[in-house]
Amino acid sequence: ETGVTQTPRHLVMGMTNKKSLKCEQHLGHNAMYWYKQSAKKPLELMFVYNFKEQTENNSVPSRFSPECPNSSHLFLHLHTLQPEDSALYLCASSQGTGKDEQYFGPGTRLTVT
Amino acid sequence: QKEVEQNSGPLSVPEGAIASLNCTYSDRGSQSFFWYRQYSGKSPELIMFIYSNGDKEDGRFTAQLNKASQYVSLLIRDSQPSDSATYLCALSGSARQLTFGSGTQLTVLP
Numbered sequence: 001e002t003g004v005t006q007t008p009r010h011l012v013m014g015m016t017n018k019k020s021l022k023c024e025q026h027l028g029h030n031a032m033y034w035y036k037q038s039a040k041k042p043l044e045l046m047f048v049y050n051f052k053e054q055t056e057n058n059s060v061p062s063r064f065s066p067e068c069p070n071s072s073h074l075f076l077h078l079h080t081l082q083p084e085d086s087a088l089y090l091c092a093s094s095q096g097t098g099k100d101e102q103y104f105g106p107g108t109r110l111t112v113t
Numbered sequence: 114q115k116e117v118e119q120n121s122g123p124l125s126v127p128e129g130a131i132a133s134l135n136c137t138y139s140d141r142g143s144q145s146f147f148w149y150r151q152y153s154g155k156s157p158e159l160i161m162f163i164y165s166n167g168d169k170e171d172g173r174f175t176a177q178l179n180k181a182s183q184y185v186s187l188l189i190r191d192s193q194p195s196d197s198a199t200y201l202c203a204l205s206g207s208a209r210q211l212t213f214g215s216g217t218q219l220t221v222l223p
Contacts (some may be wrong), residue, residue, distance in 0.1 A: 042213055042214065043157075043213045070200075090157075097210060100145075104156040106156050107155075
């Protein structure tokens with residue numbers, strides 16, 4: 001595997017379900033990110049991890065819970081989501097935070113029914 | 114004023130023409146600038162980055178940066194239908210993370 005991978009690529013879940021999104025980066029980077037992209041809207045930064053430590057939480061509802069066990073893996077745990085949470089969820093990584101370019105995974109298309 | 118502003122488009126150019134995409138920003142402390150291409154339903158792909166004033170060329174792409182006027186642009190020469198996508202401008206400034214614009218949708222007409 002190369003670059004940034006995400007699983008699953010597509011997910012349909014009910015409002016009472018619990019699911020997790022997984023991201024893995026094979027670039028040797030130290031920072032990882034979760035973004036949300038809704039239709040016709042710009043990228044929304046959700047969480048930032050740098051060296052496994054969460055450095056940013058952009059007022060994300062608690063029904064989204066991130067986990068970063070090491071610098072290569074990032075999870076987003078989902079529970080009791082709302083239909084408006086349906087979106088493309090993108091993981092990205094970079095060497096450090098701030099000035100460095102970010103590389104994105106293919107995303108998980110989430111539909112909440 | 115938004116931190117990063119892009120004309121949402123759609124911008125249409127004929128095949129073979131030069132497509133010019135512009136981005137203005139408000140943070141004078143911005144140091145690094147990036148252009149991403151995003152095809153419909155896909156994730157953003159980094160295509161160019163520029164740190165210094167002036168032009169940077171990579172194949173058919175040229176990024177232009179003018180820090181005094183606070184704009185960065187992307188020129189695509191000999192545009193192809195496969196260049197049709199949304200182009201996102203991003204920059205690093207006083208915020209600790211990259212700030213993205215909302216993107217410009219480009220359509221190259223065959």
